[in-house]
Amino acid sequence: MARRNAFETVKVARRVKRPGALQYFERVFDGFVELRGDRTFADDAAVVGGLAWLGETPVTVIGTQKGTNIDDNIARNFGQPHPEGYRKALRLMRQAEKFRRPVITFVNTAGAFAGIGAEERGQGEAIAKNLYEMSTLETPIVSIVTGEGGSGGALALALADTVWALENSTYSILSPEGFASILWRDASRANEAAELMRLTAEDLLKNGVIDKIIPEAAEGADANFAFTADIIKKELLDVIPKLLAKDKRQLLDARYARFRKYGEFEEQS
């Protein structure tokens, strides 16, 4: 089939029917038990998480969840987390560290929510704290971008030992609309922005932002969910034992180095 251009990929990544974290929890793992709340303020339904079995291994699963209809979307704030969502994720990650359970995150969000309450409760601090703590979390972390990887709101769940992305997912500094609006003051040039932003899985693999592309059936992960979910399961079953076999120092040094490498610059003496 014909290759999609970048903005077509953005549209596939945003499809309402694109599977969310909860669907992956049910399909890829066994015995999912949902755990809620950040123990401080609230339970943010845009971020879901809990415990499950990956084969014979207990794991902690976390992800962003968009709604499947209007009511659900309102309850889940269209998958855009508030600070309490990030704090809930961090709580579950700390718990995973305590029991040395691997953490697997599924990211599909347009970004951290921009709102009054989100600012009042420290959206910036919540994201920063996740980056800070995840960088030394003493248990393996695998992150999979399954749809939209929207900026800091996605990164706050994706500082991992290995980061994967679905074939038709995107991961970018901002939405193409936002990018066009900031740089050219014209959100309608989103199509053009998408091309320039190198936000497709293929681009991300090329510049080392992700380590692996998870294939989708030609019609997309929404149309053939089993195809993609089964590949994810197979890949996780392969990588998790390898990450668990590393000692803590090795694991954290490699994670630090993974993010330490980003940047392109020149130096004059």
Place this chain on the structure above:
Amino acid sequence: MNLFKKKQYVPITGSREGAPVVPDGLWLKCPSCRKAIYQKELGEFKVCPNCSGYFRLSARERLALVADEGTFEETDSGMASKNPADYPGYEEKLRKTSEAAGSNEAVICGFCEVCGNKTALAVMDSHFIMGSMGSVVGEKLTRLFEKAVEKRSPVIVFSASGGARMQEGIISLMQMAKVSAAVKKHSDAGLFYISALTDPTTGGVSASFAALGDVILAEPGALIGFAGRRVIEQTMKQKLPDGFQTAEFIMDHGFIDKIAERAEMKDTIGALLALHRGSCDGAA
């Protein structure tokens, strides 16, 4: 007041028809009260004599206010941006900005003394592509934290940034993770970090190292927040509360420790560093 608002876009330097010609740069418009201020009246702290509002400082001006005279030794001064995302016109923009701002990037890093205490110091510059963080800002800060671990030195970072640098795309986003991990390394070594927030500290900088200080200070009235005002107004479809996203608002909500006037910032930092001399043996 409407009269003033309408005049916002009228240049106050240069000539207008029928008005006498005034040389450029002698008069500056206060960003807070919008009054034209004679430059010499501003003083080294650049505080408006009319409303006490702050003019934004360049990194060099800030440095002169914070570091003890003659002690600052810059690190990585020759580091300059490339164009990792091949963004059209980025090299040209960097060149022009460098010439206008008189520096080659949006942060200056180094080691110095503050009130006699040795410390690492980074100062961002909002005059350089709005202090945005791309590869160079991320790398310089990361190296500063790493060097501070080696030297067992505290770190002070003055933030002034609109967030991640759009022109470098996703690589700018990754700098948030890179610098935050370096801050954690520094913290795990038992070392002290002061984050000082100045106008503006927003976006990806507010969501990474700026929010991670052991002590977080801010200048009065500084704009501090994650999302832009316009974006929030559009999503919420309501007017934002008075003083939203100011340093005072952020302190009321529990996210910073202290608001320090510009004139007392250095002494505040000096006192905090002195209290941590025992933990940072490179600081004495």
